Amino acid sequence: MMSLESIPIQAFLIVSSALFCIGIWGLLNSRNAVRVLMSIELMLNAVNINLMAFSSYVDNNLIQGQVFTIFVITVAAAEAAVGLAILLSLYRNRVTVDMESFNLLKW
Amino acid sequence: MTIAITTQIICFTILSLVILIGALGVVLLESIVYSAFLLGGVFMSVAGLYLLLNASFVAAAQVLVYVGAVNVLIIFAIMLVNKKEDLKPINDIKSRRIISTSICLTLLSLLIRVDMTNVWSLSSPQNSIGEESTIRIGEHLFSDYLLPFEVASVLLLMAMIGAIVLARRDVMSKDISTGLPVDQELIEKSSEPLLTNKN
Numbered sequence: 364m365m366s367l368e369s370i371p372i373q374a375f376l377i378v379s380s381a382l383f384c385i386g387i388w389g390l391l392n393s394r395n396a397v398r399v400l401m402s403i404e405l406m407l408n409a410v411n412i413n414l415m416a417f418s419s420y421v422d423n424n425l426i427q428g429q430v431f432t433i434f435v436i437t438v439a440a441a442e443a444a445v446g447l448a449i450l451l452s453l454y455r456n457r458v459t460v461d462m463e464s465f466n467l468l469k470w
Numbered sequence: 471m472t473i474a475i476t477t478q479i480i481c482f483t484i485l486s487l488v489i490l491i492g493a494l495g496v497v498l499l500e501s502i503v504y505s506a507f508l509l510g511g512v513f514m515s516v517a518g519l520y521l522l523l524n525a526s527f528v529a530a531a532q533v534l535v536y537v538g539a540v541n542v543l544i545i546f547a548i549m550l551v552n553k554k555e556d557l558k559p560i561n562d563i564k565s566r567r568i569i570s571t572s573i574c575l576t577l578l579s580l581l582i583r584v585d586m587t588n589v590w591s592l593s594s595p596q597n598s599i600g601e602e603s604t605i606r607i608g609e610h611l612f613s614d615y616l617l618p619f620e621v622a623s624v625l626l627l628m629a630m631i632g633a634i635v636l637a638r639r640d641v642m643s644k645d646i647s648t649g650l651p652v653d654q655e656l657i658e659k660s661s662e663p664l665l666t667n668k669n
Contacts, residue, residue: 380581389497391570419523441629447547448636
């Protein structure tokens with residue numbers, strides 16, 4: 364086995380790909396609306412791992428990927444707050460968190 | 471980078487195993503409360519990966535924002551909406567599961583193929599700036615990323631106001647649809663929900 368001088372970037376990319384796909388699976392298959400929001404957070408974290416790996420391995424002088432990660436974290440916090448508020452008002456009107464019963468937009 | 475490569479590999483393996491198993495637990499476990507706490511563990515492990523990438527500031531931000539704010543918010547939401555309910559069975563659940571799982575596996579294999587076959591043009595001295603990264607992020611935020619930084623503050627304000635407006639119970643003194651005076655009390659009284667399924 365050849366000696367590495369650092370962890371290959373592919374390792375980080377594979378972890379983030381797997382995390383992203385787990386997030387998509389949870390997004391498609393959850394029936395609880397809170398779990399859907401958690402899956403979205405998982406996907407955002409996968410994207411963040413990707414950005415951080417590239418900023419450390421490709422662009423290690425001007426670490427612009429880390430700045431992007433800060434912005435993604437900001438938007439994720441705002442998204443979680445608004446998403447959970449929407450969920451609360453939806454729960455107040457429908458008395459359920461089952462994704463299958465949220466069919467108000469169905470024609 | 472001062473940590474030896476063996477230590478790095480061991481840390482990376484442990485952290486990524488915790489991330490992947492925790493994420494599977496988040497989407498697969500029956501109890502939503504267990505999922506929420508596992509999600510906190512996943513966020514902490516992602517912060518560990520950031521530390522491994524020499525990004526201490528982003529790791530701290532990850533712990534503060536995700537574990538400290540988002541995860542606590544999710545646990546509060548679970549506490550507010552946690553009700554045992556018998557979900558109606560879906561008749562074509564099996565075909566849905568098969569289709570979604572195959573889509574996810576296809577996407578995963580595609581992404582892994584791109585990761586492994588592409589030749590990344592890596593810069594030669596890796597992780598050269600190290601602890602200076604916090605200073606560099608600050609310089610970016612106040613020079614070439616100044617406009618997104620300010621827009622992010624406006625976005626946070628809008629999200630805060632929007633969340634308050636959406637989650638607040640009654641803004642008007644009279645109900646628009648029924649014309650009855652609404653109760654402004656803190657504790658919710660039992661009332662007929664507006665949009666229950668009639669059928």
